[in-house]
Every structure is written in structure tokens, then in C-alpha cells.
Amino acid sequence: MKFLEIAKKDLKSEFRTKNTINFLFLFALLSIMLFSATVENPEPALLWVVFIFAGMLGYSRAFLKEVETGTLDALRISPVSPSSILFGKIVFNAVIMLLLEAVIVPIFMAVFEIYPKNLLMALVAITAGNLAFVIVSSSLSVLVIKSKARELLLPILLFPVVFPVILSTVQAFGMAVSGNVEGIASPLSVVLGFSTAMIAVGYLTVDYALVE
Secondary structure (H helix, E strand, O other): OHHHHHHHHHHHHHHHHOHHHHHHHHHHHHHHHHHHHHOOOOOOOHHHHHHHHHHHHOOOHHHHHHHHHOHHHHHHHOOOOHHHHHHHHHHHHHHHHHHHHHHHHHHHHHHHOOOOOOHHHHHHHHHHHHHHHHHHHHHHHHHOOOOOOHHHHHHHHHHHHHHHHHHHHHHHHHHHHHOOOOOOHHHHHHHHHHHHHHHHHHHHHHHHHOOO
């Protein structure tokens, strides 16, 4: 599967330089330290603020980095399909997200003393929301890749599009923290449905977006 080869290539490059990983970890840790010093009554939703801003600075640059380094042209003329390029970037960002999540979530819970009564569903909600965020940011990165103002345009497009995901994830995470998970399937289904829809949008538009 070509998209896995692309993801593997990007991961090898990232683990060699560690630029994105180190930046995201440092940014997330600094955000937690800042919030711990300024927020008196932290809410569980604060965790998602950390992930949103970290994701805005990290995940969305998967395609933009290819433009800056000039490797996008090489991918265009390679026998790899545009959809494989997109899905490879999604897998790459998903792995980075899981690594970030594995470190930041325990630190956040310890610093703010927020311990979910249903830890399993809390992790499911966080992971589902972050995966949806990765899918949305990667798909939208394709759409703005030809724009000269792509780094300014992407956040403008991303926030309103990803808002339903943020809202549903915060709701699901709050239910898991309180232990009242009877209705958690509803917000999680919104996240899953939105992720599926954005994968379809990315698949249908990537061919046109990457053509010269």
C-alpha cells in the first residue's frame, strides 16, 4: 500500500530530525504550564485547547512542508496516486498525534487533578477527536496548497469546519470525566460521521488539488 510507504518515509524523516515532535511537545507543555498558573478552576475542555493549538501548528503543515522543501513536485511525477499521498499524510499525522497524546494527557490530568471516572471512554473521546482533527486539517491542507496565502487561509478555513468535532469531543470527554456515559454514543457518532465525510471530501478533491 503506497500510502503506508509515504507515511513511513515521513516518519523516518521526522524521527531523524524530530523537529515537529519536539516543537509540539514543547508547545503543549508550555501551554499546560501557562494554564496551570492562570486558570483557577480548570475544565476538562481545557485539554482540547492545548491539542487544537498544537495541531494548528503541527498537523496542518504536512503538505505545506512538501511545498516549502520542493518535494511535492517529486511526489506529483511519481507513480503514487494523489489519494495515496493524502492518506499517507493522514497516517503520519495520526502517529504524531498518538505520541503527543500519550505524553500530554497524563501530564494534563496530573497537573489539573482531573481524573475521569471512566478512563477508557475518556481516552476514546480524546483519540477520536484528535483523529478527526488530523483528518480535517490534512484534507483542508490539500485544498489550500496552491494558494500563495495558504498559511493564513488554512486556519481561517479550519476553525469553522472543525468546530462540530471540537464541540462533540468536549461533550464526550466531559461525560467520561463525570462518569455519566449513557449518552456518549451520540457525540462520538458525530465525530465518526464527520471524520468519514472529510475523508470522502479529501479523496474527491485531492486529484484536482495536486494537479499542476
